[in-house]
Amino acid sequence: MTFALVAGLTVLFPPASREAQAAQLVLFEGSWCPTCRYWNKTVAPNYATNDVGRLAPLRRVEIGTPRPAGLDKPNVGTIFAVPTFVVMEKGREVGRIEGFTTEKHFWRRLGNILSSQKLAGRK
Template sequence: MTPRARSLAVVPALLLALVFAIAGTGPARAGELVVFERKGCVYCQRFERDVAPLYGKTDEGRRAPLRRVDVSQGPPRDVALAAPVRFTPTFVLVEDGHEVGRITGYASDEAFWGLIGALTARLAPARP
């Protein structure tokens, strides 16, 4: 392939990237569930055992994938929290970098699924 042909092959990808940038539908995730954890947290371990293996396979997990954060490291720079996180686990639903809502603590898988279902209903509809 000649150098000119190689440079022309890049044009469609650049045009597609430009369309995404203009439309605002780039690679940023619409929602995510930021899980603040602490080493040795028994309730974090229960969540890990009861819910985490299934979460990504659910509608909630597809709409708001898990992102794990050690609470001792502080909040991620790209997340604007409504209030500080003091207890673990704390599950913060984030959309476009801003907190939508949170679940503080973990009592059981049944309680978690009910609460996360109500929270993810607050997210903007998924883009086609």
């Protein structure tokens, strides 16, 4: 991720306290999926260490396995493609990103979802 992009996301999403953390990013992925592997190589190593990753911690779900409690319908809609990134807040889907092309595109779309939900300022 470029420095300017990280700095911009930090301004938009200051670190949240643990008590304020109500969001999570659920990654529906397939171990066989080359695009999922690319995301895991380029974004995943730094996801948890930045402010956005702390605001919406990552939870992984392998496609083809039973969905964990709380990720069943109607809380999360149908998954059509992998990877699919679902932003959850208080047990409900509030946004999603289907597929992955570039790191810059991923961070921009995730930032748009989080800012549209005003998750960053909640206490």
